[in-house]
Amino acid sequence: MTRLVVVGNGMAGIAAAEQILKHAPTFAITVFGDETHVNYNRILLSSVLAGEQSADDIVLNPIDWYQRHAIDLHLGTRVIDVDADGKTVTSDDGRTTAYDVLLLATGSTAWMPPIAGLDKDGVFVFRTLDDTRGLLARAAPGVKAVVIGGGLLGLEAARGLQVQGCDVTVVHLMDRLMERQLDPAGGAYLQERIAQLGVRVLVNRSTTAVLGGGGVDGVELADGTKLEADLVVVAAGIRPNVELGRRAGLAVGRGILVNDFMETSRPDVFAVGECVEHNGVCYGLVAPLLEQARVLAATITGNRGAKYEGSIQAAKLKIMGVEVFSAGAWEDAPDAAPVRFEDPALGVYKKLVLRDGRLSGVILVGETADSHRYMEWLRTGKDLAAERRHLLVPPPPADPGVDVAQMPDSATVCGCVGVTKASIIEAIHQQGVNTLSQLKEATRASTGCGSCTGLCQALLKAVAPDFEEETRKVLCACVPFTQEALREILRSQRLRSVQDVLDIYGNGAGCEVCKPALSYMLDMRWCGDHDEDRSARFINDRVHANIQKDGTFSVVPRMRGGVTSAAELRRIADVADKYRVPMVKITGSQRIDLLGIRKEDLPAVWADLGMPSGQAYTKGVRMVKTCVGTDFCRFGTQDSTAAGIELERRLEHLYTPHKVKMAAVGCPRNCAEATVKDIGLVGVEGGWQVVVGGAAGKSVRKADLLVTVETTAAALEAAELFFQYYREHANYLERTYDFVERLGIEKVRKETVYAPAPVKAALRDRLRKSKARARDAWQEGRTPVNPTQFIPLDPIDQLNV
Amino acid sequence: MTNARWIRITSSTNIPPREGRPVRLEDGREIAIFNLGDRFLAVDNRCPHSGGPLCDGIVTGASVVCPLHAWRINLQTGAVDRPGGAACVQSYPVRVDEGVVLVEVPDRAAIAKQGAAA
Numbered sequence: 001m002t003r004l005v006v007v008g009n010g011m012a013g014i015a016a017a018e019q020i021l022k023h024a025p026t027f028a029i030t031v032f033g034d035e036t037h038v039n040y041n042r043i044l045l046s047s048v049l050a051g052e053q054s055a056d057d058i059v060l061n062p063i064d065w066y067q068r069h070a071i072d073l074h075l076g077t078r079v080i081d082v083d084a085d086g087k088t089v090t091s092d093d094g095r096t097t098a099y100d101v102l103l104l105a106t107g108s109t110a111w112m113p114p115i116a117g118l119d120k121d122g123v124f125v126f127r128t129l130d131d132t133r134g135l136l137a138r139a140a141p142g143v144k145a146v147v148i149g150g151g152l153l154g155l156e157a158a159r160g161l162q163v164q165g166c167d168v169t170v171v172h173l174m175d176r177l178m179e180r181q182l183d184p185a186g187g188a189y190l191q192e193r194i195a196q197l198g199v200r201v202l203v204n205r206s207t208t209a210v211l212g213g214g215g216v217d218g219v220e221l222a223d224g225t226k227l228e229a230d231l232v233v234v235a236a237g238i239r240p241n242v243e244l245g246r247r248a249g250l251a252v253g254r255g256i257l258v259n260d261f262m263e264t265s266r267p268d269v270f271a272v273g274e275c276v277e278h279n280g281v282c283y284g285l286v287a288p289l290l291e292q293a294r295v296l297a298a299t300i301t302g303n304r305g306a307k308y309e310g311s312i313q314a315a316k317l318k319i320m321g322v323e324v325f326s327a328g329a330w331e332d333a334p335d336a337a338p339v340r341f342e343d344p345a346l347g348v349y350k351k352l353v354l355r356d357g358r359l360s361g362v363i364l365v366g367e368t369a370d371s372h373r374y375m376e377w378l379r380t381g382k383d384l385a386a387e388r389r390h391l392l393v394p395p396p397p398a399d400p401g402v403d404v405a406q407m408p409d410s411a412t413v414c415g416c417v418g419v420t421k422a423s424i425i426e427a428i429h430q431q432g433v434n435t436l437s438q439l440k441e442a443t444r445a446s447t448g449c450g451s452c453t454g455l456c457q458a459l460l461k462a463v464a465p466d467f468e469e470e471t472r473k474v475l476c477a478c479v480p481f482t483q484e485a486l487r488e489i490l491r492s493q494r495l496r497s498v499q500d501v502l503d504i505y506g507n508g509a510g511c512e513v514c515k516p517a518l519s520y521m522l523d524m525r526w527c528g529d530h531d532e533d534r535s536a537r538f539i540n541d542r543v544h545a546n547i548q549k550d551g552t553f554s555v556v557p558r559m560r561g562g563v564t565s566a567a568e569l570r571r572i573a574d575v576a577d578k579y580r581v582p583m584v585k586i587t588g589s590q591r592i593d594l595l596g597i598r599k600e601d602l603p604a605v606w607a608d609l610g611m612p613s614g615q616a617y618t619k620g621v622r623m624v625k626t627c628v629g630t631d632f633c634r635f636g637t638q639d640s641t642a643a644g645i646e647l648e649r650r651l652e653h654l655y656t657p658h659k660v661k662m663a664a665v666g667c668p669r670n671c672a673e674a675t676v677k678d679i680g681l682v683g684v685e686g687g688w689q690v691v692v693g694g695a696a697g698k699s700v701r702k703a704d705l706l707v708t709v710e711t712t713a714a715a716l717e718a719a720e721l722f723f724q725y726y727r728e729h730a731n732y733l734e735r736t737y738d739f740v741e742r743l744g745i746e747k748v749r750k751e752t753v754y755a756p757a758p759v760k761a762a763l764r765d766r767l768r769k770s771k772a773r774a775r776d777a778w779q780e781g782r783t784p785v786n787p788t789q790f791i792p793l794d795p796i797d798q799l800n801v
Numbered sequence: 802m803t804n805a806r807w808i809r810i811t812s813s814t815n816i817p818p819r820e821g822r823p824v825r826l827e828d829g830r831e832i833a834i835f836n837l838g839d840r841f842l843a844v845d846n847r848c849p850h851s852g853g854p855l856c857d858g859i860v861t862g863a864s865v866v867c868p869l870h871a872w873r874i875n876l877q878t879g880a881v882d883r884p885g886g887a888a889c890v891q892s893y894p895v896r897v898d899e900g901v902v903l904v905e906v907p908d909r910a911a912i913a914k915q916g917a918a919a
């Protein structure tokens with residue numbers, strides 16, 4: 001057995017180990033990592049910081065992977081010395097370990113620029129999971145954060161902190177953001193977008209000092225400006241970790257020098273990843289490291305032959321709604337022909353640089369859908385004479401399968417993990433892959449930055465025999481994003497009005513499909529503290545009544561739990577007389593409908609009724625039907641009437657993705673049909689069953705059991721958790737019966753009633769916030785949002801003057 | 802002889818951006834006036850499908866979507882935006898003068914003539 005010692009439990013080291021084990025499972029591997037975690041996807045730290053993923057979600061190799069391969073793993077242990085002649089390494093726990101082959105995969109470290117005060121408490125770098133956790137512990141709404149460095153990493157850190165509610169300023173030394181990836185015009189477009197997110201950007205500014213006593217309280221710039229700061233992130237660049245390479249006597253430049261076979265200057269010592277320098281280049285992205293790892297594995301296992309000939313550097317910014325892609329050599333030069341497209345209104349800037357009729361570099365800002373096409377041209381050096389007219393605006397493919405069909409088998413689909421079209425097709429055939437999740441599991445494709453999801457989807461569609469679409473369609477042509485993507489855009493950005501969203505992400509006009517959907521999403525995102533735009537809502541929501549076939553409206557007052565009183569009934573009767581209501585009807589939901597009321601009479605009708613709106617006209621909280629329960633019924637085991645009324649009180653006046661109908665019954669005889677409601681409380685001996693996702697409308701579906709609890713308080717809490725979860729995660733116009741079916745009740749349980757306490761608290765907290773802002777819509781009868789909300793215009797001139 | 806005349810309807814602030822409002826004239830016609838943000842447009846307030854109140858629709862670009870069954874009507878031309886649909890509603894010239902919205906409607910003589918012809 002060959003003893004292989006790997007220093008560095010990071011992405012390159014473990015990728016190399018995986019490849020080596022594929023070639024030769026006979027290697028006895030020892031891994032040293034000075035972080036305390038198993039190998040995780042460092043790329044996704046940005047998502048962890050933004051709260052989109054948890055630390056668990058980004059694990060690449062769980063502990064049992066190490067065990068399965070009998071890897072001797074030393075976490076939290078740093079290798080401090082190498083004796084290349086004696087072939088041992090020494091670690092900081094005092095241990096000496098012998099090797100036959102040594103692999104250095106030590107990555108890099110954040111570079112600390114010469115700024116005074118970087119040792120203060122509150123100064124962070126953004127490199128490891130621990131750094132990220134430290135940042136998350138500090139980041140909170142209102143916290144002032146300064147990010148030093150406006151490159152990829154700095155911007156992703158800034159965005160993450162901003163999503164956490166921090167007030168963020170990016171200070172950048174150069175004249176534009178991401179100057180290593182973008183030309184001045186591209187940088188300007190990016191800066192505009194970033195500013196739209198609500199992140200402040202200062203370019204051409206050098207930071208000279210971090211201010212404060214023990215902890216940070218500000219930073220000072222060279223021009224004397226002082227910025228307040230509670231936390232500072234330094235993202236000014238990285239430096240390869242070459243110290244161990246030096247100690248091993250290897251030739252070292254900026255990084256540890258390697259040749260095309262990934263060999264260093266000593267036969268038994270290898271290096272891979274960000275710590276190496278190949279052909280004068282140190283790479284700081286994952287795709288090149290994985291290519292290196294493959295070549296290295298061949299060499300180390302005695303299959304020397306495959307060569308590493310360098311990688312085309314391609315970078316993507318992972319900020320939702322701020323699409324940036326850059327690859328190759330895009331600088332202007334005498335022998336280069338630039339081709340540009342820009343549209344400031346759309347925020348789109350594209351530049352291709354051609355040399356000898358072939359693509360040499362590309363910059364895309366604001367729209368990166370074509371990045372794969374360009375990467376392919378870069379990689380293959382394709383002669384573009386035939387494409388000349390369609391360089392920047394490709395002819396739209398007749399069907400998405402066509403693009404995929406045109407890709408050669410060797411084309412890389414997932415750049416992060418390095419998965420080719422051929423290997424995806426192989427997985428589909430050999431492992432019976434039919435869904436995107438299965439594909440992710442089988443090939444790891446699309447588990448990195450996620451930008452190849454569309455391509456993977458298209459491939460699945462084209463190849464998999466039983467392809468199942470998982471993601472939903474785009475909302476509509478006006479804002480061509482899936483609802484999930486839109487929720488994410490809204491979550492991370494400061495857009496507060498439908499018109500803003502349409503202007504920035506859509507066609508500016510919107511339609512009857514997207515406007516109400518966006519209205520809802522904004523309401524939900526801001527817990528009601530958004531800029532309400534009535535023009536974006538259906539007429540029912542502008543005047544809080546249901547439009548009828550003749551243009552009149554129906555009025556259904558709230559009658560909590562279906563319980564009313566003689567006084568209320570008398571007022572309803574009086575209103576029916578006074579306004580000559582054509583029909584008074586008991587509805588299917590235990591309340592009373594007054595049909596055929598003129599719009600201009602609505603405010604007066606509401607005032608006379610003196611009852612709150614029953615929201616019968618909107619996607620919102622309808623009623624909670626109840627049965628008579630313990631109060632009167634001989635079988636009742638729970639006070640369903642009181643529980644139903646309380647539930648209605650807690651949720652009324654809130655908007656939801658689709659209508660939410662509820663019921664509470666005192667025993668499983670189910671007299672108020674709780675098991676076919678969106679949320680039902682079913683009394684049982686000693687407690688309640690809370691059921692969700694039921695329906696007896698267009699679809700008939702028996703509700704799933706969410707949880708069984710002992711007290712009414714616990715039942716109400718479970719209902720609230722589900723309610724808020726549905727509000728935040730369902731697509732607009734998706735009833736709970738589709739929602740629960742789509743997610744599966746297990747997932748719903750896991751993320752509501754079985755979720756960790758802080759997650760539950762956060763759900764309830766957002767519900768409370770929304771509820772605090774929600775109000776009975778019929779109060780607008782007294783204070784209309786505009787003078788003509790209910791009344792027709794009264795012409796100034798008459799015809800016959 | 803003039804065939805049409807301009808009628809002052811209301812202060813432009815009475816019609817919020819991207820919304821419509823109805824106005825009934827003495828001759829019985831009901832017009833829906835829309836504020837598109839940068840200009841005002843007007844059509845008869847009756848959907849050609851089944852009489853829906855167009856003033857209550859959602860505005861999309863320079864069209865309105867009827868609140869009853871979602872027919873889409875172009876506010877400039879009055880044409881219905883649906884395959885093969887030749888149906889049309891009457892549209893009216895609109896202008897804003899010193900903050901007041903004016904609509905040009907056929908005058909009474911013209912109306913009388915129309916009535917006689919019908």
Ligand code: SRM
Pocket residue numbers: 546547548549554556585586587588589590591592593616622623661676677694695696697698699735
């Ligand atoms: C008034 C009422 C019928 C009645 O006279 O009893 C009624 C009337 C309408 N229902 Fe309903 N539904 C009424 C109870 C129901 C029920 C029974 C219930 O709530 O227990 C159901 C089945 C349960 C359910 O929804 O899960 C029901 C399933 C529907 C559906 C099918 C929903 C689905 O996804 O399955 C629609 C269409 C929709 O929402 O897309 C609908 C839509 C409508 C609309 C709003 C259609 C519309 O958009 O104009 C009707 C309004 C008539 C009007 O002009 O006011 N109504 N509707 C009931 C009002 C209840 C209330 O007090 O709020």
Ligand SMILES: Cc1cc2nc3c(=O)[nH]c(=O)nc-3n(C[C@H](O)[C@H](O)[C@H](O)COP(=O)(O)OP(=O)(O)OC[C@H]3O[C@@H](n4cnc5c(N)ncnc54)[C@H](O)[C@@H]3O)c2cc1C
Pocket residue numbers: 007008009010011012013032033034035042043044045046077078079080105106107108126127128153156241244272273274275283284285286287289316318416449
């Ligand atoms: C926030 C963030 C976002 C990123 N986003 C992208 C992206 O979108 N796309 C992309 O391609 N790349 C991205 N990168 C870069 C990418 O993560 C790195 O290129 C990649 O992780 C480098 O792999 P590596 O194995 O060489 O180094 P690392 O992953 O850093 O692994 C090196 C490991 O070795 C350990 N180590 C070092 N010295 C010793 C020692 N003496 N003893 C023991 N252990 C030691 C280190 O602690 C570390 O755990 C991102 C990086 C960060 C930090």
Ligand code: SF4
Pocket residue numbers: 627628629630633634635636637665666667668669670671672
């Ligand atoms: S379901 Fe049970 S509690 Fe409700 S009315 Fe029927 S018997 Fe009574």
Ligand code: FES
Pocket residue numbers: 848849850851852853867868869870871872
């Ligand atoms: S009445 Fe307008 S669409 Fe039916």
